[in-house]
Amino acid sequence: MNYKQRIRAIQARLRRNQIDALLVSQPENRRYLCGYSASDHSINESSGFLLIHARQDPWLLTDFRFQQQAEAEAKDCRVEPYPKGLLKLLNQLLPDLGIRSLAFESHYTLHDTTQKLAIMAEKLAINLRPLSGWIEALRLIKDKDEIDRIRAAVILNEQIFQHVHQTIQPGQTEIEVALALENRMRTQGAEGPSFETIVASGPNSALPHAVPGVTAIQANQPLMIDMGLILDGYCSDMTRTFVAGVTDVKYLKIHRLVRKAQLAAQAEIRAGIPAAKVDHIARKIITDGGYGDAFGHALGHGVGLAVHEDPRLSARNRSHLKAGMVITVEPGIYLPGWGGVRLENMVVVSEDGCEILNQDHTGLDL
């Protein structure tokens, strides 16, 4: 990964904006810029902050517990632990580095942290500047190395899905299948699932974010599996819905409508198309089929270091797709009491179309 180039891009933007340094708190942004892979247990328990100086090498400020890992991974950074907390260290480090203006990530800094930063900044006569989305703007467009990693994450995810899919029997519980999938992720080299695996049978599949439970998988009812993994830092995300047993007319009708919406959207994705238009293409097909109210979420989202990132394929996103974006295409129809069908692929946007990263066709075309 070209960490040095990414850091230089941020440093140049800092200088253009006359900011001396940026404190990066968002975990995927941190990883994107320096390779440090620790996750945060929660936003209140950070495993580190990257301090990007506009004119000097970056610093990775971290907790004693993560110091060895930080030094091993963030080769381009000076690693400095904060045994008495981040603010105590900044109080000393910012003046030492001659920093007179400090930006922080407004979208990943808690209100009470900014209050404490503001008190420190006033004392040190530092100009504090909230900003948002600078690193996400770089992350939007994936380079070749990133697309290769995402492709590998998609392929491994499909291999695991296909392996476990063969073993699914009515009577097994949702949680058994979810565990079989997640275990295989870990033993096959993934860092872990990219989100909690969804295995939802029958009416449970009407909940777009169902949590797998002790429900036994019913024959002749929809079974929705939404799964993804993290491999070398990059995420995959795929949904397949099928019936273990006999497929009835209602299921067929709904499944085919969802698939039609997915294919239509995939056919139109290319650099330059508005994100909202792609959502509209799929939504119109489902609405015309009579199920518009049952498709209550956006058509898709970006995938990269985070499993949900920009761009959103939603009616509200007026921005245009660009080559190198990686997005999901996942229309769905959810009918409370009956169940749901969602079909999700990942694609890479190119100048004249898109590459569908998924090869798996399990139950897609009925």
Added chain:
Amino acid sequence: MNYKQRIRAIQARLRRNQIDALLVSQPENRRYLCGYSASDHSINESSGFLLIHARQDPWLLTDFRFQQQAEAEAKDCRVEPYPKGLLKLLNQLLPDLGIRSLAFESHYTLHDTTQKLAIMAEKLAINLRPLSGWIEALRLIKDKDEIDRIRAAVILNEQIFQHVHQTIQPGQTEIEVALALENRMRTQGAEGPSFETIVASGPNSALPHAVPGVTAIQANQPLMIDMGLILDGYCSDMTRTFVAGVTDVKYLKIHRLVRKAQLAAQAEIRAGIPAAKVDHIARKIITDGGYGDAFGHALGHGVGLAVHEDPRLSARNRSHLKAGMVITVEPGIYLPGWGGVRLENMVVVSEDGCEILNQDHTGLDL
């Protein structure tokens, strides 16, 4: 759980502070007050906000995807979805409810969210008030029902540890053992692990937050297992360190010193003692034994709906322990290149001492 009583306590405090409503964003606080158990994928992807009105029933504001779950779990709340986002809904709901002053959780609201709230508040002539820790203050002291749930989580955690412990053989990988533990958590009824299970062999055990990897477990070296689960919403957290094979003199010396520090701290815990003093008792023993620099974290932390919550048993915490607090006691010694020993129990503070919730003695007293 007595959700009504908890809501009433917050409503009374709101009225005393002349605040019309509080927007609760922190996931465990939300669950504590209304029973809604959805977790947040991240702080940027909330699964809902609890709006506590000072004089009326609470509202649970949520996403379409979680509406069914919210209605099933939060029986005392009016559930209202926000198809166009939280702010759009608040813009309409706050005037409808006559809210003229709105508090938010400063410690779990992002800076850029507060900026958007501020713009809305100005438009609606609403007084916006950051506050922090009100619900955490209630959560500090566990009631009988909560202690029963925590005890059940500790017991199940130990049963799983003991079951897997019997099967551990040198040559197995860390990740195999971690998966065996986490799988059994899920099949035995836990909601899941309360944090990523740590299985760290040999030198890896010198990293207090080691991630289990493909390292084979070495005979005659320290093996550290730090594990916890969530059962009925409540967490457990336990660490055991032992040697699979022959225990050498250095290991024995270090292990006994850590255990001595743990026993000394447990013996002094009671209502009224300063948290910092408990930390000091354990730290002094390890320092006097020559390993003070190798014990780089606090002695312990509260456990409840969150696996890490207040009170912290650290040198910086001047507050006093109170009956009904549930805390960990987990001294450790970490020697880079060699390994580490940490021993962790959970205890309930009482007026005249503490109840040690852990019954497991695997390898504690050598």
